[in-house]
Amino acid sequence: MARIVQKYGGTSVGDIERIKRVAERIKAARDEGNQLVVVVSARSGVTNELIARARAIHEHPSDREMDMLLATGEQETIALTAIALHALKVDAVSYTGAQAGIFTDAVHTKAKIKTINARPIEHDLKAGKVVIVAGFQGINEDGQITTLGRGGSDLTAIALAAAIKADKCEIYTDVDGVYTADPRVVKDARKLAEISYDEMLELASSGSKVMQSRSVEFAKKYDVVFEVRSSFNHNPGTIVKEEVVYMEQVVVRGVAVDKDQAKVIVSNIPDKPGSAAKVFRALAEANVIVDMIVQNIGHNGIANLTFTVPQGDSHRAEKALEPVFTELGGGEVAIHDQIAKLSVVGVGMKTHSGVAATLFQTLADQGINIELISTSEIKISVVIAAARADDAARAAHAAFGLEKAV
């Protein structure tokens, strides 16, 4: 008998039929004699509908009321999932985030989990019940409903797995697992059996949409081994953990492409101490997420800065910079959004030189120009023209031999 936390995302519980299928899956795991805690999201589309209703009333609805509103989405799913289990004669009980003892700080719409009181869940597990928990939500010290922000349901599952010392944590989603590259682009992309937390984190920040970084960070911090797999088939998924077999031998684990980036070129700003700081403070205050940054060497007292931001933030970035230019006494900004970021990721990279050289040569052979470069210990990212991103991914995938299982 094992203790398992399963998490089903919005598309997995998107309608009544899918909820019924999820219930059958839960029953199968239950019938094997396991204790089960199941975290579910709102049905896909519901959260966006609720946001649209709020926005139709107020351009900037208050964060507290948005949490009150959005928490209804998961609450509906837990009840329907429990009812679907009852229809299969499985004893099940639903829990809101508050009832599951998920205590958060008071930062509405992006609350952080502080503690979990798992006693009620432990009690029901011991009574033989399947416990269905609303993902994405919690409660603060004052009894206010909070939500955890993007990727919150994954976080709920991983935090609960840590709290109840689960043997397994399974994140069910609409993809089969983590691939060496996007299989829609790279035909011979291969599903990874295992990947390390650090690689998963770099992939997450490089445009691989499987999971948000914060859930992976949380899993790494509390050493929660989890599996990413599909709720639409029974294929094994990808196991994410600290130490991965053959870790040293594998130089590059995967290739990720992020097309949702824009390049911001700030030019002709006076090159004096603090100019760059002023630029990035203004962007931070406008909640613009800045990714890759390159500063050219100042020349004739004039400096240029280039960086990337999510496309949706580019106009906010432009606006935020206007007062800075006024203050600095100069500056211009240009946005290029026809770009993509290509990243190669692998923990083996730390001990192998030559990865950068191979990547740059491969792109050169394809006639693809590199506009920006940034590196971390286990990742190399380049900005290239969006139109060539798929060619670049295929070429890099082949160059590092990723189609071959280790």
Added chain:
Amino acid sequence: MARIVQKYGGTSVGDIERIKRVAERIKAARDEGNQLVVVVSARSGVTNELIARARAIHEHPSDREMDMLLATGEQETIALTAIALHALKVDAVSYTGAQAGIFTDAVHTKAKIKTINARPIEHDLKAGKVVIVAGFQGINEDGQITTLGRGGSDLTAIALAAAIKADKCEIYTDVDGVYTADPRVVKDARKLAEISYDEMLELASSGSKVMQSRSVEFAKKYDVVFEVRSSFNHNPGTIVKEEVVYMEQVVVRGVAVDKDQAKVIVSNIPDKPGSAAKVFRALAEANVIVDMIVQNIGHNGIANLTFTVPQGDSHRAEKALEPVFTELGGGEVAIHDQIAKLSVVGVGMKTHSGVAATLFQTLADQGINIELISTSEIKISVVIAAARADDAARAAHAAFGLEKAV
């Protein structure tokens, strides 16, 4: 400055535009310097949608999970209403039933309110906030979400008005108030300025759909004066309270017609002690609500019983009686659903004779046959053919001079 509880039903908050209009109404009352607690229902249609989803999964979903599910309906409305008030620059905060301290017993789907801890609401009222409370829902001692059953939001409003010692309680609905008869049937029906709890109770049980009896009973018990009025105009409504002006002079307050009744004729059952008890115990166990009962005198050892039930219960009644007939060694049942119940109600009836005589003569003059009669201290009800119900209502309304204001 007064302390006011307002309640808006499902049609009043049926869509975004209506929620905005409700917010304007709340703001107007707020701008007059009043403290406001506002109870809202789920948007009309939402509860039925949720029930349909649950039923598509399980024929008999569990009561606990239905409460979990249905409570989302009001939770959505409170958030949207608070957001609509924020858009009008009114400081407002939403409360679930649990947050409003509405503690109930553990009977899911038809819980009874046990106590209300009004401290959080008092605190926010003193801080100048409008408090928006989810109607229809509460929490039991174990922290489980419960719902109050039909008419639950009215009950929430009246119970909160008692708990915070409100000066006024306003029940906003889609009708203007309580009328001397249904204005769609009786052209010169008149809106009553005031009505007593007892009269309101008799009208509620006689097919007038304005409010459920239990809310009126609660108001009577805790002496909560409330006003029934429309959220779609600014007309004054009907005030419901213990003592009504000119109470003694008014013999008949109103005429109500209930077309949702069926007459059940049980014949040829052996006339021995306990036969009737067996019949009605079987009906009670099948949750059939029995209204008017007439027993004919036994004859040749054979008894007949006639009673009325809601039309939706008639087939359940029929089925429940089969085993009783077997046990008693005889009996037949016939259902007539082309009937209506007409009632005249008025506290003045207690001290005035002749009401029954006037009613019966009026119906006789119209050639309307009376099939059953039952009376209470302040009500006389008759069962007549459904096809003549409207004629009967008009004739009775005229016979008691209800078109004239007192």
